[in-house]
Amino acid sequence: MSEAKELQELADKEYKFGFVTDVESDSIPAGLDEGTIREISRRKDEPDWLLEFRLKSYRYWLTMKDPSWAKVDRNPIDYQQIIYYSAPKPKKTLDSLDEVDPELLETFEKLGISLNEQKRLSGVAVDAVFDSVSVATTFSDKLADLGIIFGSFSDAVKKHPELVRKYLGSVVPYTDNFFAALNSAVFSDGSFCYIPAGVRCPMELSTYFRINAEGTGQFERTLIVADDRSTVSYLEGCTAPMRDENQLHAAVVELVALEDATIKYSTVQNWYPGDAEGVGGIYNFVTKRGLCKGDRSKISWTQVETGSAITWKYPSCVLKGEQSVGEFYSVALTNNYQQADTGTKMVHIGKGTTSTIISKGISAGHGQNTYRGLVDVKKGAEGARNYSQCDSMLLGDQCGAHTFPYIEVRNPSAKVEHEATTSKIGEDQIFYCNQRGISTEDAVSMIVNGFCKEVFSELPMEFAVEAQKLLAVSLEGSIG
Amino acid sequence: MNHKKEQLLLDVQDLHVSVDGTEILRGLNLQVKAGEIHAIMGPNGSGKSTLANVLAGREEYQVDRGTVRYNGLDLLELSADERACEGIFMAFQYPVSIPGISTAYFLRSALNSIRRYRDESEVDPIDFLEMIRSKIELVGIDEKLLQRAVNDGFSGGEKKRNEILQMAVLDPKLAILDETDSGLDIDALRIVAEGVNSLHADDRAIIVVTHYQRLLDHIVPDHVHVLSEGKIVRSGDKTLAQELERVGYTGLGVDDARART
Numbered sequence: 001m002s003e004a005k006e007l008q009e010l011a012d013k014e015y016k017f018g019f020v021t022d023v024e025s026d027s028i029p030a031g032l033d034e035g036t037i038r039e040i041s042r043r044k045d046e047p048d049w050l051l052e053f054r055l056k057s058y059r060y061w062l063t064m065k066d067p068s069w070a071k072v073d074r075n076p077i078d079y080q081q082i083i084y085y086s087a088p089k090p091k092k093t094l095d096s097l098d099e100v101d102p103e104l105l106e107t108f109e110k111l112g113i114s115l116n117e118q119k120r121l122s123g124v125a126v127d128a129v130f131d132s133v134s135v136a137t138t139f140s141d142k143l144a145d146l147g148i149i150f151g152s153f154s155d156a157v158k159k160h161p162e163l164v165r166k167y168l169g170s171v172v173p174y175t176d177n178f179f180a181a182l183n184s185a186v187f188s189d190g191s192f193c194y195i196p197a198g199v200r201c202p203m204e205l206s207t208y209f210r211i212n213a214e215g216t217g218q219f220e221r222t223l224i225v226a227d228d229r230s231t232v233s234y235l236e237g238c239t240a241p242m243r244d245e246n247q248l249h250a251a252v253v254e255l256v257a258l259e260d261a262t263i264k265y266s267t268v269q270n271w272y273p274g275d276a277e278g279v280g281g282i283y284n285f286v287t288k289r290g291l292c293k294g295d296r297s298k299i300s301w302t303q304v305e306t307g308s309a310i311t312w313k314y315p316s317c318v319l320k321g322e323q324s325v326g327e328f329y330s331v332a333l334t335n336n337y338q339q340a341d342t343g344t345k346m347v348h349i350g351k352g353t354t355s356t357i358i359s360k361g362i363s364a365g366h367g368q369n370t371y372r373g374l375v376d377v378k379k380g381a382e383g384a385r386n387y388s389q390c391d392s393m394l395l396g397d398q399c400g401a402h403t404f405p406y407i408e409v410r411n412p413s414a415k416v417e418h419e420a421t422t423s424k425i426g427e428d429q430i431f432y433c434n435q436r437g438i439s440t441e442d443a444v445s446m447i448v449n450g451f452c453k454e455v456f457s458e459l460p461m462e463f464a465v466e467a468q469k470l471l472a473v474s475l476e477g478s479i480g
Numbered sequence: 481m482n483h484k485k486e487q488l489l490l491d492v493q494d495l496h497v498s499v500d501g502t503e504i505l506r507g508l509n510l511q512v513k514a515g516e517i518h519a520i521m522g523p524n525g526s527g528k529s530t531l532a533n534v535l536a537g538r539e540e541y542q543v544d545r546g547t548v549r550y551n552g553l554d555l556l557e558l559s560a561d562e563r564a565c566e567g568i569f570m571a572f573q574y575p576v577s578i579p580g581i582s583t584a585y586f587l588r589s590a591l592n593s594i595r596r597y598r599d600e601s602e603v604d605p606i607d608f609l610e611m612i613r614s615k616i617e618l619v620g621i622d623e624k625l626l627q628r629a630v631n632d633g634f635s636g637g638e639k640k641r642n643e644i645l646q647m648a649v650l651d652p653k654l655a656i657l658d659e660t661d662s663g664l665d666i667d668a669l670r671i672v673a674e675g676v677n678s679l680h681a682d683d684r685a686i687i688v689v690t691h692y693q694r695l696l697d698h699i700v701p702d703h704v705h706v707l708s709e710g711k712i713v714r715s716g717d718k719t720l721a722q723e724l725e726r727v728g729y730t731g732l733g734v735d736d737a738r739a740r741t
């Protein structure tokens with residue numbers, strides 16, 4: 001194949017989720033002041049306590065500075081240019097999926113997310129979020145039979161205000177950081193999930209986030225509470241249209257695991273990364289944190305980050321319960337001009353708490369990939385243990401990999417191990433594959449997949465396959 | 481030995497090759513017919529491995545002059561993976577490891593890439609396992625090795641046997657063994673040689689690149705070529721290898737190339 005033709009083909013299949021859905025949307029004009037927040041709250045018909053929470057957060061946010069400590073190079077964000085609320089115009093209140101705008105259903109079909117329950121993989125329930133609102137949730141009735149609450153955040157505010165009020169901001173307070181404060185002020189929708197005591201959720205729960213409208217920011221809020229002895233596995237996926245402006249996505253995810261509960265949270269993030277010259281793409285600035293509140297509880301984060309112009313997030317675990325367990329498995333890939341500054345914080349408070357960190361960073365093109373992590377063992381965390389492994393792989397010589405591990409240990413009985421490697425994908429490896437008939441592109445994808453194996457094996461089966469394909473697509477054209 | 485028509489599978493004419501500006505092959509000629517086994521011998525630095533690698537399509541090797549016809553094709557026009565798909569296989573002197581990818585998966589991917597190139601249907605994992613079982617016995621390796629990552633933590637002997645296993649599965653027209661005997665003890669050498677011999681066929685040619693005669697006690701060549709300073713300086717039948725064993729390279733009037741350049 002001629003080189004020109006090959007390049008053209010690659011260019012053609014770069015980002016296949018870049019289309020825009022033509023729906024009428026109902027937006028609040030760009031800009032942010034107390035009026036905007038009151039308007040969001042009014043449109044969502046929220047109780048006063050929630051409006052108060054928003055306003056408190058907003059006033060706090062005004063006192064904060066846009067942080068600049070991450071190892072990323074970005075344009076300043078003009079917060080007055082962002083549309084904080086955009087919803088596809090509802091024809092009327094929805095009682096069932098049949099009433100969802102066909103245009104929206106089709107959008108999600110195109111993204112490979114069928115909201116039609118008959119067609120859906122029977123093992124997965126989906127909450128679909130389009131710009132600022134949740135448009136549909138599948139299988140909620142079936143889950144309700146088990147006492148599981150799964151649906152949009154707005155819905156939960158109406159139907160289960162006591163639960164939302166109890167846990168909202170309990171893991172990520174609005175004072176936590178600049179973007180968490182902003183999110184707390186303007187969040188529009190997201191998913192809420194509650195698993196009652198003793199229940200093992202029989203299917204994967206999943207939220208699919210889609211940014212569609214131009215100029216909007218997406219500020220969703222996810223809250224998952226696993227009561228005593230319950231278990232849940234949750235997955236989120238994300239895409240956005242191709243645009244040459246940078247759009248902001250500043251979500252907050254809070255997880256609470258009570259005694260003996262387990263939450264597994266997996267992310268396959270494929271926001272629009274910008275074009276090959278680094279124009280456009282999503283700024284993915286997200287605060288994710290889990291609280292292992294009960295003894296022997298466990299929270300496991302798995303993330304595959306291939307999209308976004310800039311990814312800046314640290315899914316973390318606060319290990320408060322005795323013998324609670326925190327895990328973080330991450331693959332972050334940066335190609336072209338993408339940047340990622342990601343990692344985790346493991347805060348050991350309870351006795352006998354353990355944590356594991358496995359991070360795989362892959363840089364190609366001009367991509368910059370930073371692992372930043374904190375292992376913080378507090379005074380009372382008798383016998384705490386941590387194992388961290390951070391591996392970086394470089395494809396080409398224009399990209400960069402950086403590792404910033406921070407370790408703070410205040411209990412002498414704690415054991416903390418850290419290993420780090422950096423490797424360059426070898427010409428020898430590629431030639432070996434070529435000599436067996438495997439093309440260079442397939443060889444790179446195979447070698448990188450092998451590198452990420454420990455993380456992919458943590459993903460639910462069908463998503464692991466998805467993640468591998470995504471990695472292959474994201475790497476296309478990265479080797480000359 | 482060759483019952484088919486006298487057609488060349490490989491025809492190398494006046495091949496000049498350099499690496500980083502240093503000329504390594506300086507006008508090499510070699511003709512190989514299907515069904516034949518050729519041994520390329522020579523001292524260190526004579527260009528043996530360069531010949532193997534340039535035939536396999538390694539990019540660092542710059543062809544300055546000459547032609548290579550292979551099976552009716554201009555070989556130098558093809559990329560390394562296309563050459564593999566056209567039936568050229570090289571057993572590596574130093575096989576590389578690919579962590580995280582099982583040997584079985586790797587080999588099936590290779591087989592299916594080649595099959596796709598030839599418009600043949602792909603082999604599913606079940607059929608593949610079936611097909612590979614018989615080949616495993618041939619090279620005397622443990623089936624568990626298939627589940628281990630490609631060459632990752634393999635012993636020297638396991639790596640070389642794995643190369644022969646791959647050769648058996650990919651069924652090449654032209655197999656090039658690059659110093660396959662290096663680092664093998666006598667038992668491993670025998671097993672590898674038996675594997676190669678069992679793959680000897682009328683429609684396949686084998687080029688054995690080696691420094692020592694000892695592999696040729698087990699794999700008997702039809703033709704032996706002695707390479708010196710990037711050229712073939714002597715050709716003969718298997719007795720040439722034996723003579724070489726007796727008198728050494730200098731006894732044949734062949735100097736160590738590195739001493740002269």
